[in-house]
Amino acid sequence: MRLLxxxxxxxxxxxGTDDTLDILLEKGKIVEVKARIENKEAKIIDxxxxxxxxxxxxxxxxxxxxxxxxxxxxxTGSQAAAKGGFTSIACMPNTNPxxxxxxxxxxxxxxxxxxxxxNVFPVAAITKGLRGEELTDMADLEExxxxxxxDDGHPVxxxxxxxxxxxxxxxxxxxxxxxxxxxxxxxxxxxxEGYYSYLFGLRGIPDSSEEIMVARDILLAQKAEARIHxxxxxxxxxVDLVKEAKKxxxxxxxxxxxxxxxxxxxxLETYDTNxxxxxxxxxxxxxxxxxxxxxxxxxxxxxxxxxxxxxDEKDVEFDIAPFGICGLETAVSLLLDKLVNKNVIxxxxxxxxxxxxxxxxxxxxxxxxxxxxxxADLTIxxxxxxxxxxxxxxxxxxxxxxxxxxxxxxxxxxTIVGGKIVSSS
Amino acid sequence: xxxxxxxxxxxxQDLSPAEITTVLQTAESFIEISTREVKKxxxxxxxxxxxxxxxxxxxxxxxxxxxxxxxxADIVNFNNQASSVIxxxxxxxxxxxLEAMNPDALIIRHPSSGAPxxxxxxxxxxxxxxxxxxxxHPTQALLDAFTIKQEKKNFQDLKVVIVGxxxxxxxxxxxxxxxxxxxxxVVCVGPPSLLPLEFRQFGVEIDFNFDRAxxxxxxxxxxxIQMERQEKNYFPSIREYRNLYSLTEKRFNRAKKNAIIxxxxxxxxxxxxxxxxxxxxxxxxxxxxENGIAIRMAVLYLLLxxxxxxxxx
Numbered sequence: 174m175r176l177l178x179x180x181x182x183x184x185x186x187x188x189g190t191d192d193t194l195d196i197l198l199e200k201g202k203i204v205e206v207k208a209r210i211e212n213k214e215a216k217i218i219d220x221x222x223x224x225x226x227x228x229x230x231x232x233x234x235x236x237x238x239x240x241x242x243x244x245x246x247x248x249t250g251s252q253a254a255a256k257g258g259f260t261s262i263a264c265m266p267n268t269n270p271x272x273x274x275x276x277x278x279x280x281x282x283x284x285x286x287x288x289x290x291x292n293v294f295p296v297a298a299i300t301k302g303l304r305g306e307e308l309t310d311m312a313d314l315e316e317x318x319x320x321x322x323x324d325d326g327h328p329v330x331x332x333x334x335x336x337x338x339x340x341x342x343x344x345x346x347x348x349x350x351x352x353x354x355x356x357x358x359x360x361x362x363x364x365x366e367g368y369y370s371y372l373f374g375l376r377g378i379p380d381s382s383e384e385i386m387v388a389r390d391i392l393l394a395q396k397a398e399a400r401i402h403x404x405x406x407x408x409x410x411x412v413d414l415v416k417e418a419k420k421x422x423x424x425x426x427x428x429x430x431x432x433x434x435x436x437x438x439x440x441l442e443t444y445d446t447n448x449x450x451x452x453x454x455x456x457x458x459x460x461x462x463x464x465x466x467x468x469x470x471x472x473x474x475x476x477x478x479x480x481x482x483x484x485d486e487k488d489v490e491f492d493i494a495p496f497g498i499c500g501l502e503t504a505v506s507l508l509l510d511k512l513v514n515k516n517v518i519x520x521x522x523x524x525x526x527x528x529x530x531x532x533x534x535x536x537x538x539x540x541x542x543x544x545x546x547x548x549a550d551l552t553i554x555x556x557x558x559x560x561x562x563x564x565x566x567x568x569x570x571x572x573x574x575x576x577x578x579x580x581x582x583x584x585x586x587x588t589i590v591g592g593k594i595v596s597s598s
Numbered sequence: 599x600x601x602x603x604x605x606x607x608x609x610x611q612d613l614s615p616a617e618i619t620t621v622l623q624t625a626e627s628f629i630e631i632s633t634r635e636v637k638k639x640x641x642x643x644x645x646x647x648x649x650x651x652x653x654x655x656x657x658x659x660x661x662x663x664x665x666x667x668x669x670x671a672d673i674v675n676f677n678n679q680a681s682s683v684i685x686x687x688x689x690x691x692x693x694x695x696l697e698a699m700n701p702d703a704l705i706i707r708h709p710s711s712g713a714p715x716x717x718x719x720x721x722x723x724x725x726x727x728x729x730x731x732x733x734x735h736p737t738q739a740l741l742d743a744f745t746i747k748q749e750k751k752n753f754q755d756l757k758v759v760i761v762g763x764x765x766x767x768x769x770x771x772x773x774x775x776x777x778x779x780x781x782x783x784v785v786c787v788g789p790p791s792l793l794p795l796e797f798r799q800f801g802v803e804i805d806f807n808f809d810r811a812x813x814x815x816x817x818x819x820x821x822x823i824q825m826e827r828q829e830k831n832y833f834p835s836i837r838e839y840r841n842l843y844s845l846t847e848k849r850f851n852r853a854k855k856n857a858i859i860x861x862x863x864x865x866x867x868x869x870x871x872x873x874x875x876x877x878x879x880x881x882x883x884x885x886x887x888e889n890g891i892a893i894r895m896a897v898l899y900l901l902l903x904x905x906x907x908x909x910x911x
Contacts (some may be wrong), residue, residue, distance in 0.1 A: 318733050367796060368796045368799050371765075371794055371796050371797060371800075372800075373711055373712065373733060374711035374712075374730070374732035374734070374768060374771060375711050375712070375731070375732075375733075376732075442713070444711070444712030444715050444716055485688075488688070488690055488718060489688055489689060489690065490689055490708065490710035490712070491708065491711065491712045491713075491716070492709075492711070492712045492731070493711060494708035579737025
């Protein structure tokens, strides 16, 4: 089956392309990209007035499969990704059992092949059982298909363990992703510490909890000359640390989520548990620093930290609700509306952070670009389409998303994975 | 009289100064009932109220119970030890089950901040916050205000010192919100670890030195110190806490001559306050407890829609 995408505005930051071009897809690959392609056998997609981008890659997703299929599965999570405009997702290892051995990585990959509609790339655990003690068999896991390593949600508290993981990662040239949180500081906190936590009487998580671990990781990565990727950057102080480290050529990269950009701790006035997330929603000043960091290139990628939870789990007192926002289906529209359409960042920068850079960080050689030979993964955007977020229409099995009812302009209207249309609206 | 247009009583933050005055005036008209031979008026006859306490409490629960009974409402007590909460039933399910019994109001005490607010999202009944986590305890602040008004007449420019574990105290928060709305000068005192500077944004002054802060104070409000705070290193020892923040005779002498001593209870005798002072004529601690009933009668009356003029019949 051939697909011919005609008259779209093709933007590929990896080559600097931004032009009206046709793209021919065949057997899962991009075979031709040029001004006018004619092909009688191909199914034609008219992309006039639409933007055609290399498939978006969300490198921080929780698919809950295996073990917590009541929240999400490889099937529903991947459908949510497709609807949200993502062609590839990297899934975190805090499943049950934990993805700390070849068996679980192979399960995820083989089940994804059968049930997922987008590409699923497992992130394996840094330590066995996410306990922060013994390293996993990283080479074996990489060979089985793990694209990166993280103890996400269970930060590696022991600095020596983190140091060894960073050193060992060089053997594989793989990426270590850290959820930066000093648990002795965050303690039993449930929201950002500051004026609003005192006002609402909720236990706080200080910004220093994140800053200390970001600083530590940067120092360890510098020492080991290894790569470190900071997950969901949320505070100004951590932005400053990453900025300084980049100046010193430390191999540090960072991601930011839409919820940390567009919501603040002041929103928790309602005690809505859909706003409970870790790291917590921070202050207005922090959100401004994050947006500045995007503009300056201090932050490298957008990621959702898609963290589905059932309605029953979230329908409880704020203190005991689980952390997490189900973000795959709102990220692209939020970023298009709030950043691109409001001219905060260029469309090219948005696409670079959503596709080009994540592909580079995860070592996905044939992804994140539009050129002959690349995988036929494409995200097609309509910058002007107006949508109203409706969690009831989610493909995800869960609904824990605080943007319900938001009116946004800009959306992913078609997602193509391996040359097949997996979502279209 | 300003009408009181709220379905729920969740916190002082939601009330205007005029509404606070309305509650205090309404309580004024109820205070005498508790001194009668027959301590009962028919005002809320036929109303059903449930006291829902997810945290241990004797004072507040009994106070609400007597307030309801003196207004002839039927009140049922539900406390967490005897409840199905320990059987794993969620807060929401517990409340939905109780609501199915058609109460008019639920009085909720809960260790999680915002729990009563959460309840309003799925309840038909009036919700009264009897203390939520470290957030608010509105009826405590109202009864404290009532007591202050009895003693001091005026809130404007009155120097009130609140001493102790401000960080974890819902009593402190509700009192801060109320006293600032009424124009008082509030100074918060405690060790820096229990008194974040951000509290200044609530319009209060912060002083870590009790001896200095108490000078010229007309109201001294002591808070209960929880012994478990010491285990988390908020302060080194009870001994050191007592040395720095206990209300002693010597410290009290630095306050204004007619100063009064308040405490929401239960008191740790000899820790945050010397036993002699707690029992002295300067202490209005038991007066607070007594006034609590009238304030809670007023809140129940204003929420459950007793008609005007019926209040003292």
